[in-house]
Amino acid sequence: MDYDPMAMDDSESLGPVVKISQADKQRVKFELSNADIAFANSLRRVMLAEIPTIAIDLVEIEENSSVLADEFIAHRLGLIPLSAEGVENLLYSRECDCDEYCENCSVKLVLHAKCTGDEMSVSSRDLVPTADRISQNLGTPVIADEDGLGSLILKLRQNQEIKLECIAKKGIAKEHAKWAPSAAIGFEYDPHNKLHHTDMWYESDAKAEWPMSEYADWEEPPQEGEPFDYDAVANRFYFNVETAGNIPPETIVTEGIKVLQQKLAGLIHELTEGDNENGNGDYNGPRSPEFNGGGEGWQDPGYTTPYGNGGNQSAWGGGGATTPYGQTPYGGAGQGGWQ
């Protein structure tokens, strides 16, 4: 096979390998090895921008006698993290049958506070979701601080009042950063800069002036006088996925993988459409009733794009798989692909 022998060593056939070094409620740190940089970076990009969550998108202000302008408060409300537990069952508003919004595509939260004392703080704890939501925790403001208050929205002085209604909708961070599930994603590779992808600025000695990466001990430091390896490629990537609170950090990773698989599956579907006439053709047309029925929603019913060919029963969902990563018909390709 006309295939670069450099990449043909045994480890290549194992596929990506994960090693988790820290996992708690806030973050998960892991090392991804045996993958190329494009593979790792696509996962990073997808986790940043394309995982659906829920955030306040519409605010109807009934009374605002605080010192802050309506739109200022509306913007602050949008940025409050809401629990996205069960968001896969929520429709996108633009794809819902309703006129503007309904309980199938939104969660309503109300805020009503009046200051009777001298001064009071209104925080996300005071945002109350109304009862008619599709799943129990969806849209509940995330409260992670010790006092159990959540994020501060505004402060009121005596006799000032705020009364408003918020509509939280499903979306992705590509549309607005308020839908981002991750507070930050750390991504690094090659801690000793052996590949020279970075140029370290220095006063007199780069080694002395730059702090070592926390992953520096994980990899062999360069030998004194070692010649530059022109064939070397990045192979180990260190992720640090920190959640904003709306989705647990490990779920950000698994959801990111799902979204990326759906994107690729959509391409396969469209590219091979003419080949096998199994009548799954028109995405824009009416969808068959079993469309939303297929399993636990890795196909994300009502997602914008044409990945929709039927829940877990899709060609690449694999029969009876419990996770979206269940066996695929292409499972064999996982082991070394084209070898």
Place this chain on the structure above:
Amino acid sequence: MNAPDRFELFLLQDGEKKITEKVFTGMSNTSDFILMKEDHTLGNLLSENLKQAPHVMMAGYKIAHPNVPEVMIRIQTDGTITPREALVNICKQLVASYGQLGREFQKEFALRQYADQGEQAGLNAQGQGNGGF
């Protein structure tokens, strides 16, 4: 204001196709693929992996303008397979690889939770509560 709606970055317009193939006549066995409403996430992923694939002579991508969510991928093969086949193979292989990554991650994560359970049962109870998401 004349700013385009931001959902136009990822929502196909009515009748728009996700991906179209245009045969490039300047080179043999070469096709251009236009991906609508996509970005470097797929562009770089696909072209970098195509470069390593057998029977692919050349692959590359461009995003002509950062404001325009369209990716062009050009693929030249050696003639044993068509560029379209090469692209489909890469997609299938990547779906499988990411699937493996997902399984690997979940396995590692479960192991980690199991290990933590022994150490601090209290803290882990909270983690478990979240696990059902």
